[in-house]
Amino acid sequence: MKINKIFFKNSKVLPIDKFFKNVLYDKKFGYYASRFPFGEKGDFITSPRISNLFSEIIAIWIVACWESFGKPKNFNIVELGPGDGSLSDTLLQSFKKFPEFNIIKKLYLYEESKYLRKIQKKKIKNNIKWINNFNEIKKGPVIFFGNEFFDAIPIKQFKKIKNSLFEKNYILDKNYKVKQIFKKASVSDSKIIKSYQVLKKLKFIEFPKLGLKELKKITNKISKLNGCILLIDYGYFKPNNQNTLQSVMKHKKNNLFSNLGAADITAHVNFKLLQEFFLKNNLKTKDLISQKEFLENMGILERAKIVAKKMKFTEQSDLYLRIQRLLSPRYMGELFKVILAYKFNNDNFAGFK
Numbered sequence: 001m002k003i004n005k006i007f008f009k010n011s012k013v014l015p016i017d018k019f020f021k022n023v024l025y026d027k028k029f030g031y032y033a034s035r036f037p038f039g040e041k042g043d044f045i046t047s048p049r050i051s052n053l054f055s056e057i058i059a060i061w062i063v064a065c066w067e068s069f070g071k072p073k074n075f076n077i078v079e080l081g082p083g084d085g086s087l088s089d090t091l092l093q094s095f096k097k098f099p100e101f102n103i104i105k106k107l108y109l110y111e112e113s114k115y116l117r118k119i120q121k122k123k124i125k126n127n128i129k130w131i132n133n134f135n136e137i138k139k140g141p142v143i144f145f146g147n148e149f150f151d152a153i154p155i156k157q158f159k160k161i162k163n164s165l166f167e168k169n170y171i172l173d174k175n176y177k178v179k180q181i182f183k184k185a186s187v188s189d190s191k192i193i194k195s196y197q198v199l200k201k202l203k204f205i206e207f208p209k210l211g212l213k214e215l216k217k218i219t220n221k222i223s224k225l226n227g228c229i230l231l232i233d234y235g236y237f238k239p240n241n242q243n244t245l246q247s248v249m250k251h252k253k254n255n256l257f258s259n260l261g262a263a264d265i266t267a268h269v270n271f272k273l274l275q276e277f278f279l280k281n282n283l284k285t286k287d288l289i290s291q292k293e294f295l296e297n298m299g300i301l302e303r304a305k306i307v308a309k310k311m312k313f314t315e316q317s318d319l320y321l322r323i324q325r326l327l328s329p330r331y332m333g334e335l336f337k338v339i340l341a342y343k344f345n346n347d348n349f350a351g352f353k
């Protein structure tokens, strides 16, 4: 139980986003500081490890963006939260098929965890840069993209009583157990939350303050240089007072407060809120779509047919099972959604109407 105390650092009470930030990203004891969470032997599996085709489709999407932007000579790509580096590793392989693009593109990785940076360095031996501050990007449009990036940034939760907001905080009891209490929300948080149309009628509110802080840096950059952001994640279009915090360990649901620092903790993404945020920050957005729609619009099924021609029957079955996992509404196809926000004078983006 002492581990619970560690995550409070020296505080007696913490808003839940700060608490879970310590649980996930504490430099010594945090979940992402020391363990490899990805794949069958880890806690969860993400699309780039389910099938390379997912990452190949993202590569084609990026090259198509560059063409829509008029093939600029300076072009920047930033992967947000690259995890084990699988996605960017495949991107770099795929970009070789587009030599004109391959020479000029600059790929940056944006990663919070030092441990995962090491893993990424080992996997991607190519010319690639890690970036802490987007000020380093000075010229040319910039594409930001992230798969399961936003769900990994801790959220705040509030309840509304009459018209006042109360924020969920955690405290430690005498037995080192984490208990929840609600405290009156700060004036500034209340003001921001009440400014969102999508949150207006809710009695229970999830608000990704830390995540939006990250997105604010990104929208500022896009506003200056032109560009876009593509986020793929699990989430919903319509908030419905749901508490979506969840903990997963070894591919199974875990009690939120068990195995702190050894289990992954995430929340579902409110895509309408993201859309409202981007519009407030003067970016345009495309209609929100599901992962199934996006990957199919990008031609994943046709690509799978081509790749399958060179395969043995058992490999073909494996490929189709994996594609099924990405596309089927029973698995990730509908639960996972895609948002694109952009600033540019051309509205043509592959994969979207």
Ligand SMILES: C[S@@+](CC[C@H](N)C(=O)[O-])C[C@H]1O[C@@H](n2cnc3c(N)ncnc32)[C@H](O)[C@@H]1O
Pocket: 032, 038, 046, 047, 048, 080, 081, 082, 083, 084, 087, 110, 111, 112, 113, 116, 146, 147, 148, 149, 152, 153, 214
């Ligand atoms: C669930 S993993 C997804 C990994 C990868 N994109 C994939 O699809 O397999 C979340 C990733 O986001 C990173 N991350 C979370 N918050 C971050 C932040 N504020 N800044 C940079 N990276 C962050 C994590 O360390 C991790 O690499």
